[in-house]
Amino acid sequence: MRVVLAEDLFLLRDGLVRLLEAYDFEIAAAVESGPELARALAELDPDVAVVDVRLPPTHTDEGLQCALRARRDRPGFPVLVLSQHVEQLYARELLADGSGGVGYLLKDRVFDAEQFVDAVRRVAAGGTAMDPQVIQQLLSRRAADDRPLARLTPREREVLELMAQGRSNAAIAGQLVVTERAIAKHTSNIFAKLDLEVSDDDNRRVLAVLAYLDQGR
Amino acid sequence: MTLPRRSARLFAMNTNTKSGPLATRARAVAVAAGRGFVLTLVSLPGAVLGFTLSLLSIALVPLGIGVLTTPWVLTRVRAFADWRRALAQRWGGIPIPSAYRPVPEGANPWSRTYAMLRDPATWRDLRWLQVDMTAGYVTALLPVVLFVYPLEGLAVAAGLWRPLSTWGGYWYGFVHVTDQSSAFGAGALALVLLTLTPLAPRMLATHFQLTRAVLGASQAELAERVRVLTETRRDAVDTSAAELRRIERDLHDGAQARLVAMGMDLGTIEMLMDKDPAQAKQLLSQARQSSVDALAELRELVRGIHPPVLAERGLGDAVRALALRLPLPTEVTVELDGRAEAPVESAAYFAVSEVLTNAVKHSGADRVWIDLHHAEGRLRVTVTDNGKGGAAIGAGSGLAGVERRLGTFDGVLAVSSPAGGPTMVTMEIPCALS
Numbered sequence: 199m200r201v202v203l204a205e206d207l208f209l210l211r212d213g214l215v216r217l218l219e220a221y222d223f224e225i226a227a228a229v230e231s232g233p234e235l236a237r238a239l240a241e242l243d244p245d246v247a248v249v250d251v252r253l254p255p256t257h258t259d260e261g262l263q264c265a266l267r268a269r270r271d272r273p274g275f276p277v278l279v280l281s282q283h284v285e286q287l288y289a290r291e292l293l294a295d296g297s298g299g300v301g302y303l304l305k306d307r308v309f310d311a312e313q314f315v316d317a318v319r320r321v322a323a324g325g326t327a328m329d330p331q332v333i334q335q336l337l338s339r340r341a342a343d344d345r346p347l348a349r350l351t352p353r354e355r356e357v358l359e360l361m362a363q364g365r366s367n368a369a370i371a372g373q374l375v376v377t378e379r380a381i382a383k384h385t386s387n388i389f390a391k392l393d394l395e396v397s398d399d400d401n402r403r404v405l406a407v408l409a410y411l412d413q414g415r
Numbered sequence: 416m417t418l419p420r421r422s423a424r425l426f427a428m429n430t431n432t433k434s435g436p437l438a439t440r441a442r443a444v445a446v447a448a449g450r451g452f453v454l455t456l457v458s459l460p461g462a463v464l465g466f467t468l469s470l471l472s473i474a475l476v477p478l479g480i481g482v483l484t485t486p487w488v489l490t491r492v493r494a495f496a497d498w499r500r501a502l503a504q505r506w507g508g509i510p511i512p513s514a515y516r517p518v519p520e521g522a523n524p525w526s527r528t529y530a531m532l533r534d535p536a537t538w539r540d541l542r543w544l545q546v547d548m549t550a551g552y553v554t555a556l557l558p559v560v561l562f563v564y565p566l567e568g569l570a571v572a573a574g575l576w577r578p579l580s581t582w583g584g585y586w587y588g589f590v591h592v593t594d595q596s597s598a599f600g601a602g603a604l605a606l607v608l609l610t611l612t613p614l615a616p617r618m619l620a621t622h623f624q625l626t627r628a629v630l631g632a633s634q635a636e637l638a639e640r641v642r643v644l645t646e647t648r649r650d651a652v653d654t655s656a657a658e659l660r661r662i663e664r665d666l667h668d669g670a671q672a673r674l675v676a677m678g679m680d681l682g683t684i685e686m687l688m689d690k691d692p693a694q695a696k697q698l699l700s701q702a703r704q705s706s707v708d709a710l711a712e713l714r715e716l717v718r719g720i721h722p723p724v725l726a727e728r729g730l731g732d733a734v735r736a737l738a739l740r741l742p743l744p745t746e747v748t749v750e751l752d753g754r755a756e757a758p759v760e761s762a763a764y765f766a767v768s769e770v771l772t773n774a775v776k777h778s779g780a781d782r783v784w785i786d787l788h789h790a791e792g793r794l795r796v797t798v799t800d801n802g803k804g805g806a807a808i809g810a811g812s813g814l815a816g817v818e819r820r821l822g823t824f825d826g827v828l829a830v831s832s833p834a835g836g837p838t839m840v841t842m843e844i845p846c847a848l849s
Binding site (some may be wrong): 257259281289306339 | 714740
């Protein structure tokens with residue numbers, strides 16, 4: 199799997215290259231600025247891009263804009279955005295086009311190599327990887343005035359949280375140490391309580407949950 | 416052939432140099448008379464009307480009606496005064512800076528009335544209106560008289576005395592005109608007066624100087640301005656010093672301590688690696704958690720110093736991002752074409768943040784509206800909630816802090832929060848967008 203990586207801090211870029219190579223990714227290019235990233239995305243046609251939000255020369259949200267542009271040109275192009283801070287505002291912009299293949303994670307998530315690599319693979323395959331912090335913020339905002347959400351059991355809430363992050367039933371089962379069948383049951387309960395349409399497609403399921411959590415604002 | 420032409424040219428030059436200043440002076444006198452005439456037409460009725468309405472309106476404030484009319488009347492008086500300032504600049508070359516304290520547009524009539532009446536410039540306007548309808552009127556009238564009266568005298572001598580003295584004679588100055596010889600007397604007086612006519616432009620200048628003397632900022636106001644600046648500067652220095660102390664303490668007790676713990680853990684892990692791999696592994700996860708916590712703390716700290724969205728996207732999106740973090744449904748409207756300077760953006764952001772915190776904590780509201788726009792060289796931010804009202808500057812609300820923060824930028828804060836709500840907080844900062 200060919201990856202284009204954009205990160206301006208040498209230490210982090212170097213670490214990410216080594217980490218991804220250790221998990222058998224091929225680094226097509228590791229660049230350090232917005233213009234270089236745009237060129238690499240256009241010329242190298244990678245399978246997935248891992249991009250820092252803030253990049254030179256402007257040191258504003260150049261990386262994010264680059265990623266959004268790439269997805270406008272090529273709908274569904276897989277992009278995993280990394281940042282020192284996560285904002286619902288940015289998450290919403292990344293999810294706005296409704297197609298999958300989007301990730302938005304705190305840089306800290308790199309510490310857990312297994313999970314990080316899993317997120318990269320999921321995004322490359324057209325799935326979603328949302329940072330737990332984004333999901334928690336969404337949930338805490340919705341919780342204040344949302345009745346259906348209040349009807350969920352604590353366990354169901356836990357499952358919902360992991361589901362919104364983009365995890366598959368198998369991954370959720372693994373994390374909560376229960377069978378996949380149990381998770382499937384929780385999932386259908388959650389969809390029934392929130393009055394959402396059940397879908398077998400993992401990614402469509404995630405997007406439905408995210409849309410539900412983000413609605414009305 | 417060449418000689419006459421040259422002399423002709425010389426002659427032309429001569430007339431130019433001789434009649435040039437005279438023509439210019441005559442024109443200056445005529446222009447001064449014309450301007451004086453316009454001023455006499457405007458100053459007396461304008462000043463009398465403005466003064467009467469202001470007095471009436473202010474007198475009616477205790478009855479309540481005045482609260483509605485005063486801002487309207489005083490705004491027009493200010494426009495009138497500003498127009499006269501502009502005339503003084505354009506016609507007299509005398510700059511008179513206009514220095515009214517900003518009045519928040521969206522505030523309720525009562526706080527606008529109060530703000531305007533508290534402004535010394537309002538009382539200065541009222542003093543000026545009285546001067547303008549008396550001395551101002553006379554100094555504007557004099558250039559007209561100096562121009563018209565001598566011409567009238569000459570016209571009388573030339574024959575105008577006949578129709579004028581039909582009914583028992585006509586007085587020109589102290590000359591009683593009844594026949595041609597006394598008319599010549601009037602003409603002689605007119606010639607004497609004509610020597611005073613060149614003073615007309617100077618009289619007009621006197622009018623504008625008088626305007627400046629009354630309408631310009633006084634020494635006391637400058638002293639007041641210095642006092643305010645000193646105060647806001649001290650506040651700014653105090654605030655930033657306190658901020659630095661808080662940051663230092665947070666770093667010392669937080670991230671720094673966690674990094675020390677991490678370093679110790681790593682040392683222990685190195686030692687345990689061979690002896691007790693199981694415990695080493697446990698310590699490793701502990702060290703990782705420490706690094707995660709340290710990062711989370713640093714992230715919060717950075718957000719408190721300068722929020723990353725503000726740096727990346729500017730004020731509009733930073734406030735949108737802030738609204739998304741609120742537990743209340745919030746509507747944000749932004750009309751900014753450009754970015755303000757970084758310190759202004761930062762001050763506005765933290766002011767909004769504080770006002771929102773207040774709304775969430777005290778108002779009991781279930782909806783908030785935020786409006787940001789830039790007009791007439793000011794950034795205006797309005798935060799409205801549908802809560803129970805009763806918010807006030809001071810009373811431990813944190814709004815006093817916001818007012819101090821904005822004061823550094825000559826910004827103002829107005830709170831309208833009747834019991835029962837809604838609460839509307841308006842903030843204005845003079846600034847330019849780029």
